Amino acid sequence: MEKKRSSFTGRIGFVFAAAGSAVGLGNLWRFPYLAAKYGGGIFLLSYVILAVTFGFALMLAEISIGRKTGKSAIEAYGSLNKKWGFLGKLTSIVPMIILPYYCVIGGWVIKYFVTFVSGQGKAAAEANFFTGFISKTGEPIVWLFVYIALTAVVVMLGVEKGIEKFSKVLMPVLVALSLGIAIYTLTLPGAGAGVKYYFMPDFDKFSVMTVLAALGQLFYSLSISMGILITYGSYMPKNTSIEKSVHQIELFDSGIAIIAGLMIVPSVFVFTGGNEDMLQAGAGLMFEMLPRIFSTIPLGNIIGVVFFLLVFFAALTSSISLMETVVSIIQDKIHIKRTTTCLIVVAGCTLFALPSTLGFGLWENIKIFGLNFLDFFDFISNSVIMPIVALLTCIFVGYVIKPKTLSEEIALTGKFKSEKIFTVIIKYIAPVCILAILISSVLNGLGVIKI
Numbered sequence: 471m472e473k474k475r476s477s478f479t480g481r482i483g484f485v486f487a488a489a490g491s492a493v494g495l496g497n498l499w500r501f502p503y504l505a506a507k508y509g510g511g512i513f514l515l516s517y518v519i520l521a522v523t524f525g526f527a528l529m530l531a532e533i534s535i536g537r538k539t540g541k542s543a544i545e546a547y548g549s550l551n552k553k554w555g556f557l558g559k560l561t562s563i564v565p566m567i568i569l570p571y572y573c574v575i576g577g578w579v580i581k582y583f584v585t586f587v588s589g590q591g592k593a594a595a596e597a598n599f600f601t602g603f604i605s606k607t608g609e610p611i612v613w614l615f616v617y618i619a620l621t622a623v624v625v626m627l628g629v630e631k632g633i634e635k636f637s638k639v640l641m642p643v644l645v646a647l648s649l650g651i652a653i654y655t656l657t658l659p660g661a662g663a664g665v666k667y668y669f670m671p672d673f674d675k676f677s678v679m680t681v682l683a684a685l686g687q688l689f690y691s692l693s694i695s696m697g698i699l700i701t702y703g704s705y706m707p708k709n710t711s712i713e714k715s716v717h718q719i720e721l722f723d724s725g726i727a728i729i730a731g732l733m734i735v736p737s738v739f740v741f742t743g744g745n746e747d748m749l750q751a752g753a754g755l756m757f758e759m760l761p762r763i764f765s766t767i768p769l770g771n772i773i774g775v776v777f778f779l780l781v782f783f784a785a786l787t788s789s790i791s792l793m794e795t796v797v798s799i800i801q802d803k804i805h806i807k808r809t810t811t812c813l814i815v816v817a818g819c820t821l822f823a824l825p826s827t828l829g830f831g832l833w834e835n836i837k838i839f840g841l842n843f844l845d846f847f848d849f850i851s852n853s854v855i856m857p858i859v860a861l862l863t864c865i866f867v868g869y870v871i872k873p874k875t876l877s878e879e880i881a882l883t884g885k886f887k888s889e890k891i892f893t894v895i896i897k898y899i900a901p902v903c904i905l906a907i908l909i910s911s912v913l914n915g916l917g918v919i920k921i
């Protein structure tokens with residue numbers, strides 16, 4: 471007999487749980503560095519347009535697939551149509567690729583937290599502190615282990631609920647503190663040019679890569695095309711409005727990302743005069759900039775301690791749900807003890823995380839398609855597999871099970887206001903655009919066209 475699925479209590483419960491998983495390093499670490507790298511305002515504009523169209527439609531689709539079938543991704547697609555079971559499997563690969571390198575960044579967060587706790591905040595603001603740290607071999611590996619171990623302990627002990635409750639309280643504090651830091655940064659000399667860069671779209675900086683980066687970020691940040699929303703949907707009570715929940719999650723998640731960008735991007739102009747190399751810094755940007763901001767604030771060291779602790783909790787809730795997802799995918803396939811599965815996942819995660827961390831030091835000369843390991847794993851999941859999963863999901867919903875099937879599920883709680891838009895996006899706009907973006911980025915990567 472199938473076990474009855476437990477469910478969230480009401481919409482707020484669902485929104486909080488989904489937002490807790492959604493808000494993480496994607497908002498605080500990834501969004502700001504992509505915004506800096508891909509032209510500021512033009513990236514922001516692309517992101518917002520994609521969020522209210524593709525993001526909205528795909529979230530609706532995934533959550534309603536989950537609620538309709540009551541199953542997690544790996545089984546949900548197949549239960550709606552046998553031939554499409556493979557899509558569930560493809561989706562499940564994504565958290566497996568993301569989890570290891572997510573833990574690498576989690577390790578960096580712990581390192582910065584510890585640095586500030588030991589009163590070394592000023593040293594962390596020095597120009598070569600970050601590169602000096604990540605190019606080492608042993609130290610980043612130690613922090614990586616610590617981060618994986620902490621995630622695994624929570625998953626193994628099954629105390630996620632406790633951590634989530636705790637982080638629910640901390641999240642508003644994180645938002646308020648980020649907003650405070652952003653406002654403070656804006657008062658520093660030079661910030662004006664940064665704000666202009668961040669908010670004013672410069673169409674000369676537009677390229678297909680900007681849209682691809684924004685699309686990948688959208689998927690990453692909202693946990694789309696990872697199977698996770700289907701699982702969340704399967705726990706959602708039938709009397710909770712999917713449409714309203716999606717609006718709230720999107721607003722919350724994008725709001726935090728935009729605030730994080732406002733905190734970090736203008737600071738590049740304050741501290742380096744908008745240096746192009748710094749704007750292109752990528753994965754290290756948050757770690758380069760925040761200590762410099764904190765070093766100019768009285769009691770900045772304490773703010774650093776609190777801030778990195780909050781980032782740590784935001785990251786932890788996300789890596790917990792990533793690890794949970796991977797553990798349950800494996801458990802569904804091979805029925806072994808949960809503890810054994812957890813240990814296998816920890817071992818696999820460590821093994822795959824090592825190249826990502828070593829890629830900044832010992833293995834820095836090894837490049838895959840010109841990318842270091844971490845950027846490669848990031849690119850392959852966010853810019854290749856997730857768009858493919860999203861494209862196939864659109865075809866599946868638009869032409870196999872038909873949007874009506876999901877519209878009915880969404881309308882269980884009252885009129886589905888955006889039904890027409892949803893149908894048009896899923897059937898026509900999203901698949902055509904995603905395909906075009908994917909093809910042009912591959913051709914661009916192969917050097918066939920220059921965009």
Ligand code: PFF
Nearest residue numbers: 492494495496691698788792
């Ligand atoms: N959306 C999270 C973030 O922005 O950091 C990442 C994530 C968490 C993805 C949990 C998937 C997941 F299951």
